[in-house]
Amino acid sequence: MERVIGIDLGTTNSCVSILEGDVPIVITNRGGYKTTPSVVAVTEAGKRLVGHIAKRQAITNAENTVYAAKRLIGRKWNSPQVKNSIMTSSYTIVEGPHNDVRIRLRDKTYSVPEISSMVLQEMKVIAEDYLGEPVKKAVVTVPAYFNDNQRQATKDAGAIAGLDVIRIINEPTAAALAYGFGKDLDRTVAVYDLGGGTFDISILEIGAHGVFKVISTTGDTFLGGEDFDARIIDWLVSGFQQEHGIDLRQDRMALQRLRDAAEKAKCELSSTRDTEINLPFIISTGRNEALHLQRGLDRATLEQLSSDLVERTIDICRQALADARLGVTEIEDVVLVGGMTRMPAVQQAVAGFFKREPNKSVHPDEVVAIGASIQGAALVREKQEMILLDVTPHALGIMTFGSHFEELIPQNTTVPTSRTKTFTTSRDDQTAVKILVLQGESARADENELLGEFILTGLRRAAKGQVEIEVTFEINSDGIVSVQAKDLETGQAQSIQVTATSGLTQDEIKNMMASAQDYMVERRTDEKFEGAKQEAETLIAEIERLFPEIERAVGSADFGRDALAKARSAVEKTRAAIASKNTNDVSQQVEQLGRTLRMFKGVVTRG
């Protein structure tokens, strides 16, 4: 049976999981962490950095470090979210050739799916290192509010990374899957997800036999753990300014250290009542001396600094309940997702609002990836005990007179599906109608996503309301939406087929896939060479350490001189192989050096 990994592709952190037997395993990366920052950077030397290493240089190399690419994926260039990101991002966002978004790093421009593919590729490598075999298939999670284009862009990112994304599932659904795994639940739950960069609250109905239905979902894509960190940074900076008259924000190195320290302090204060922030040599004064920053921070102060942020999440929860037309008492459990939910003040606020203690049975950082891996395993198993049905993430409809949105296919409708509605003309003697196909939940058409448009002409001249036009929406099992408008009187019809697009052409995706594969080959080759080189250098160091002893012991004998000459020759050959970056030669020399070292050690032991 083919292995399917589950990936939580987060705004700030990503996580990969796999089901081993019936046990979901979260796979640690090479650094031993279970989550990997969704950060990509290119260094001055053109080297690509992904994950923790990229995050650690995010401020000192801000222009060439991409974070929160998820906020941009699948978005149109002129969307408000993109405009917002342009204002707030340190990296350069430019318009792509298909009204899409591109990001400039050093001298190259990348599409957003390409950036996300780098994170997905990293998650794939983490899984492959753990499993010891190639991984091809994955289930990737996305926020419940993602539209078809954003989902398609995420799929494209997976394809570029060399992954066949067999299913995209909603993050709250994945969390609910992990929460309900192995239980036969039938209840309404709230999934409160406060991550590093975004906040989402979803109300779900978990039905018998594995039916998970998102009743409402809302959130704030610019509210998360980073905002809490920013409050601590502000507090530290203003304190330092008062004490020394120096603005630490003006120095990138200082700011990078402040950010790291703030995040660390915030995490510590979830389990301890106070902590100390100690940053020696934070800034030089210009008088040949460097100043230290040392300040204690307690939990109460942090809570005071960030109380409004917590309150904002509660306001959004209130909205989610209103959207779901449910009262607080109808929520039977609250699942906490995201690292920020470890903060005691957040847990207290959630408990206060929902009037019940939140469920802590699932790991907030891992639950979404675990849900994805559970779904992945279920999809490839012959006996499918639990299946998530493909549903439309958003309502589909058309624009009607007065810029109203008329819904034809409601949100969360199981696909394939088909719905028909009849409309009439809105003006006297109207001979043509423009059909704008939209996706979204807003009653206003302009607040929803435009998927496509077409014009039906040749209508009979008549008073308004007399010509009837039948509009049919159809979604097939591949998720392709077809819309047809038909003049009921003449039978004349026009139609459009809407396919979700990430903003990339198939050729572009193919080229990006090839580049990603080349990168992986190069990376694997480099890793192999570095491994051999390290081994060789260790052996050389050991051999050279023993040279004097060997010379003393056997240097006077002919065979001893011969052995020493051979050893020196082996060392030189190895250095030459390292210099020429020839992995095979280095590996061969490692064997020779190993034999030499064993011989030397034997001489030393005997001598």
Added chain:
Amino acid sequence: MVAGPDRRERQNSFLEPLELEDLESRPHQEPEDPDVFERVTAVPGELDAVLPPNPAPAAVEAPAEDDGISGLFERATPVPGSEGPVRRAPSDPPPVLTAPPTSSNKRPARRSSRTPRPGSERPTRPGSERPTRRPSSPHEHAIELELDLEAGAPAPAPEPDALEMELPAPNARMPSSAPGPNSGDPEVVAMKDRYATGDFSGALIVAEGILEAEPQHEEARRCRERCTDVLSQMYLARLGSLAQIVQVALSGDEIRWLSLDHRAGFLLSLIDGASSIETLLDISGMPRLEALRILYGLLDQRVIALSEGQ
């Protein structure tokens, strides 16, 4: 806390055997001399080409007090006396281009009075700026540096100097060097002199000064690149394998008593006990040369230790 390998061991491991033997056989050199590296101003890989068949006599070696490495964490504050004209050993050939004594001093002294600029590649070790830290040797000049002569500059007397050997034909002058400081300019001459004497740090400072005034100055740009390469390789040779894991060897309290600047403090803050030298270079956001210099300084002061990677 993992102790790093002995400094001499590291040197033995990563420098050419020929060079080692030459150095260690020199009569004046004490085995425990902590400044042994200061006697090596050329790149290991180039030593075969640059070292004379017979090592230079001890009398023309750098003076013992020329401890550039140990003063790594101070900004460049050249000692007026030490910034004087290039002192040469009696056996050295005179330089092709001679600079007025004041001109070679002017640039480093002026620049060193400025507030340190984060991200600057400028070497800051006072000792390293001393023009006499390494004796001039004809063989050392074999390190290539194509220097240009300004057409209008007074033609120097042909001397058997490597600089002269690398000079292009007078009519092959690069257009970009036409305006501003030219080859006859005292600063350009000072840059060449310093380079020729193996004072790459000093040459780099002068080159950067010229480039600040005239960013397109081709000779200065090439000199800067070359000096950066040579100095980087020197530090690399001293640090050893970039795959080595860096660890902090002192406690937080001990570190606070050191005299470090904020850049060293920043690099220290990046050390997590699992990252290699290469990783630190990647994430520091500093010019590679500066990061290497600081790391070496920290190692030299035993603030950090290196251990073999996994």
